[in-house]
Amino acid sequence: MSTERVDLAIGKLRSSGVRLTPQRYAILSFLMGTTSHPTADEIYRELEENFPNMSVATIYNNLKLFKEAGLVRELTFGDASSRFDGNTTDHYHCICVSCQRIVDFPYPPLSGLEQEAQKTTGFVIDSHRLDFFGVCETCQQEKN
Amino acid sequence: MSTERVDLAIGKLRSSGVRLTPQRYAILSFLMGTTSHPTADEIYRELEENFPNMSVATIYNNLKLFKEAGLVRELTFGDASSRFDGNTTDHYHCICVSCQRIVDFPYPPLSGLEQEAQKTTGFVIDSHRLDFFGVCETCQQEKN
DNA sequence: CTACTTGCAAACTTTTTGCTTGCGA
């Protein structure tokens, strides 16, 4: 992918006093350039080659920073570590219960349902998350 | 709440060779009788009074058992430990981003959307989870 | 130059596991 979106995001960060370091750039650009929804550890191993001395703490620090800046989303499931999604456009997720793969499901947000939930519960809702669980195509074939 | 639903659930368990112990019964009946979506530790502290010697491992073992039997659902969020829901009827959740409270939002399942996701992603979907994030009524008032 | 960041290691939290004793059926 082009570096444009990454540079734009980094620019946004820098305007609020955040510094640009090679590690930070690498983490963000890896996340924004993949649809694999990696764990912190997967990011760590991916970047290890280029940053042999990088520590996991740096990964976590930056993921937290990106999350707070709204550049990245954290996805958690019961039986595993958090996964991170550098795609913040509208979409939901399908999770394979067999191989844990996460696949994007692009779909317009359920705004009507948010309003419904507001009415029913009295909450002021500002976001929602929808995950589907099932078996991916690859794992379906392996069953044969 | 009445113990009927609990007894029914326990009966279902027992028919598959699972024994009824006082701890097991207490954990399940507490979960089925609350809408507070407690963590394992909260369950532990709640039952501590009646079972001073109970260990956390017992809580976890039983929660796992209940989950596998479909009597209980596990809810996970990024920044905290798992929460457990003894209500397995159709509903979604609203999570307060301020006080972390979880409130049920009864709503018929989005079966149409499951089919849509199947078509788009090639998954065979068998369930989904929908969470709304926002501010609950109590926390809205505290802001004033 | 001076904070912000990194790297490192230790600490912490949550959950799981191994093993012995206890107890439900």
Next chain:
DNA sequence: TCGCAAGCAAAAAGTTTGCAAGTAG
């Protein structure tokens, strides 16, 4: 009695924190 379950403690896994040294702006 027999085998599942509880209790206990230690281990595992993921994430956070404190601090010294490095570096971006």
